[in-house]
Amino acid sequence: MGIRTGDQYIRGLRSRQPEIWLQGRKVTNVCEEAVFRQPIHEIAKLYDMQHDEKYQEKITHICQETGERVNNAFLVAKTPEELQAKRAVYEAYAKATFGLMGRTPDFLNIVLTSLYSNASFLERYNPQWAENAKNYYKVVRDQDLFLTHAIINPQNDRSKSSHEQSDVYTHLGAVEETPEGLIVKGAKMLATLAPITDEVIIYSFPGFQPGDERYALAFAIPIDTPGLRIICREPMQDGIRSVYDHPLASRFEEMDALLVFHDVLVPWERLFLYNNVEAANLLYPKTGIGQQPAHQTGVRGLLKLQFATEVAMRLADSIGVDVYPNVQNNLGELAQSLESLRALLRTAELEYETLPSGELMPGYVQLETIRGLLPKLYPRAIEVIQIIGAGGLLMSPTDSDLEHPELVADMEKFYAGRVGISGTDRVRLFKLAWDLCGEAFGQRLLQYERYYTGDPVRKLAIFYNNYKKFHACTMVDDALSVFAAKTR
Template sequence: MTVAKTGAEHIASLRDGRTVYIDGQLVPDVTTHPAFRNAVQSAGALYDFQAQPENIELMTFKPEGSNRRVNRAWQMPRSYDEMIQRRKALQAWANVHYGFMGRSPDHVASALVGQRMGIDVFRKHSPDRAKAFADYFDYAAKNDLFLTYVIINPQAERAKDWSQQADNLVARIVDEDSGGITIRGAKMLGTSSILANEVLVANLQPLKPGEEDLAFSCALPINTKGIRILSRKSYESSAVSIFDNPLSSRFDENDALIYFDDVKVPWDRLFVYRDTDVCRQQFHDTQGHSFQNYQAQIRLSVKIKFLLGLARRLTEAIGTTKIPSVSEKLGYMAAQASMVEAMLSGMEASGSKVGEYWVPNKHFMYSAQVLTQDLYPQFVNSIRDLSGGALIMLPSSIDDFKDPMLKKIIHTTQRAAAMEPEDKVKFLKACWDAVGSEFGSRHQQYEMFYAGARFVTAGHSFRTYDWNSATGAVDSLLSSYSLADELNGVTH
């Protein structure tokens, strides 16, 4: 057995008979299917990276009672220094995919880390459910599992409560016996479910009294009987080549709807049972929501820096870097990228001890989320502005280089002061894949909405800000003088 989980082990674990559909067909093996095989390899590359001898200490730790090291995403930091150590590991992992795998294995692991810190929430709900969750966390951590989650309901008739939607739309409890419960219905968005070992099923959206059939939380292997995964269109399968689509051909993690077709959930995999308020508490009264979104900001810091690098290289490719307005734009974008890193450092340094664990500053985390929801599309638009027509006037595909006459024309027309023609085309193809392709457009939508609509994230910021301190300063000023004193000539 190797010191830590490897890519070969992970890829082998995905050959488990899971039920995945795409383009109307059942996928016999996700590790070899042209819609998923490169993304599977990219997921495997993460585990290979952590298992390299030179990365073992950076990327992994040994959980108590385990004889094998696992990714630091499973580490519950007990100090500021441990939090920084953990964050550096997560940034190193994000660098492997340039920040484009939003649901890499460290995301849901981070959510579970925060929830495990708040195990008392589960204990107040039920000692049995708390034991089930604690035991599952230990199992998932010691086996370094890749988890996805489905924690929101399918969009339908928004004027109706979830319990009033059409039958079998929203996943709910339809039966139970001595062995567990049975669930039926759908959940979203199963991003990376095709690449994952197991799925956490929960409710981030508020539930109301009377919706107890919907109020559950559990974790199941992806290949559990009755779990049906309906993948969206694969950008990987549409990619012409790595040269033409270097990001979408390798890092398309795929979003999916997961339908639970009378799926049996054993009691020892059930963490919340028919309690609408505990469904909310699982995320918001523990550190679960904080840690999952803190991880997202860690990943985004890598992705924003990558986009900034694209912007700089773009101006070099078309020879505009020294134009004052362009260098001003690059300087402004650099300040924005540094702001993301500074906010990340701020939420860590101004974190605090909650029980025995060090947790990030919750308001700083939410404020970063609100600001970066706007920042990402601004970055994309800035790159488009800097490019002009450069991202459009490109060879149709790598096949154009196979024809000597076309290759000569390409070498004549794709000229740059700092790049050879082929290098310029290669770079501009990568740039377009990041900001203009269908894959790139999906990422803009993802970064704007993965944490919820603006009113949701701004609402978190509103609720967690220290308003008493802010309004107290105003009240202090107003109490330092009065109209009567002014009229009577009293000085302060």
């Protein structure tokens, strides 16, 4: 089949009946549920972009194996041009969502592509796992499926490993093998967008201990597999608030969910790893499923930071405070953060690594630096918006007030900004800013940037330990050589 349209994506959702729990009730028709309607529409638009002549050549290609047109996220890049072709889809999707939707379909498509191109890692442990991963990549590519993922254990007792939790099946683990497949039980988090996806893939960060064998798992199943329960967090928008009052929150809310598996059957052909602690610990670092998606998240993060920076600049301009050096300093800082990330991303693409298979991997140091900086730079951008917007962020009336005949004159006089910025213009801009920096929606976006790639504290420590391996500190040796000369 190849690339789907938005309509085909929605028809796919309608054809399934996953067990979704939302605010204490089961959702029977996800497409008609107010909370999900707009996010479904936003994802559908991304699918439609694949058919739009403005984007098609940039973000899709003809698959050599099938002759069908597929998304560029499924490319195994062997040339810098192919790396750029992949970037084009990350950029197009992130622009369409202002970088506010983190788990658009391209993200997991890259994870799968990397698993496919590095399936030799799995082959060493079990050739069937490798075969399964390669076949699954083709299924997702050719049916253009939308995946969610859950790679973290529920937050019960982090000081204990999976097998030490109070119940054997608190964390997701294997129960028994059957002729049809593996029965699994327990929970996994934090599956962003789960209710509006087609399938879920489960894998894990390293950190398995001896004794954790049953939890060492990687597999993918349809989101409506019997026994799989999706428990949504409280929505951050009700789906009926006005687009004018909440221009971002009303559109880009990504639902997060806990996945609970109640004796779920994973067919053998969908199992990529099982019962092997060593393989589970090496899966993430050795298959590129960490590094390749960092290219997508880097592009998306850059655009989100650009959006926040532009909002801050426009706010300052709209009320005439950008004449003050302190405001200019804050904005200058954001501009420099943004440009540093842009340069890092560019360098990551230029200083790629070529794997023995010929696959190109964008630069590790640069991508990890972006991953390390975003959890600091994005919250700072939000803080600057709050500081510049100040009390004005709390003064916005609703769109109904703006349009009420008795209020119109007051609105235009007292809510206007500097000369040239009408009351309506200023209120709409400040509402947009408040969605980003004040609303529960905006707080989630902040939390997302802190944790979207794992715990930043441990990630930075891992980065440093890797960095040390290939950074020999030879300048210090050169400087110390002066003593050697003296003793000679």
